Amino acid sequence: MKRTTKRIWIALLAVTVLGLGAARIFAAPGDSGDPLVTLSYIESVLLPSLSEKIGQSAAFQVVEVEQGKRVICEAGTELILRKGGATAITTEKGGLANVTSGEDLKDGEAIPPNALLIVPVSDGRGAAANDDIILMIKGKYSIVD
Numbered sequence: 001m002k003r004t005t006k007r008i009w010i011a012l013l014a015v016t017v018l019g020l021g022a023a024r025i026f027a028a029p030g031d032s033g034d035p036l037v038t039l040s041y042i043e044s045v046l047l048p049s050l051s052e053k054i055g056q057s058a059a060f061q062v063v064e065v066e067q068g069k070r071v072i073c074e075a076g077t078e079l080i081l082r083k084g085g086a087t088a089i090t091t092e093k094g095g096l097a098n099v100t101s102g103e104d105l106k107d108g109e110a111i112p113p114n115a116l117l118i119v120p121v122s123d124g125r126g127a128a129a130n131d132d133i134i135l136m137i138k139g140k141y142s143i144v145d
Contacts, residue, residue: 060136063143065129070144072126073119077139079111079126084133086111089126096125 060080065071070089073079079096088096088105095104100115111117111127119125119139127135 060138063135063137063141065127065133065135065143067129067131067133068145070126070128071135071137072124072142072144073122073137074140075119075122077119077137077141079117079119080115080136081111081113081117081127082134082136083113084129084131086127086129086131086133086135088117089124089128091123091125093123094120096127 060078062082063071065086071079072089088107088109088111090096090105090107095106095109096111097118097120098105098112098115099118101112105111105117117127126141127133
């Protein structure tokens with residue numbers, strides 16, 4: 001009797017283990033049993049839809065601006081000065097947030113190269129090009145005379 005009970009328990013254990021393994025093997029990729037996200041899905045579906053929802057580009061763009069022109073940014077836009085000289089354009093409400101140094105740039109103050117700046121609100125803030133400049137910009141902006 002003990003021998004038969006032992007065999008039954010071993011058979012039940014084997015069926016259980018094989019059943020769980022088979023369920024894993026035959027699960028459809030990408031369904032709720034096997035949530036798989038590929039890089040191509042992230043790049044082609046997720047990032048563009050995220051960009052539309054927040055109204056901004058998900059990656060930095062390299063932007064060349066001629067001397068004397070101004071870059072006016074929308075709220076949340078990020079700027080990095082890579083080449084040339086530029087000054088901050090601000091309003092009486094405040095300046096540009098220099099998150100690299102933890103300071104606020106005031107109107108007419110020189111923008112340091114390679115520092116990450118964030119425009120907090122859409123009220124005409126941005127950068128004025130003293131020379132031909134190259135900026136890396138993430139977000140909405142316009143270039144004006």
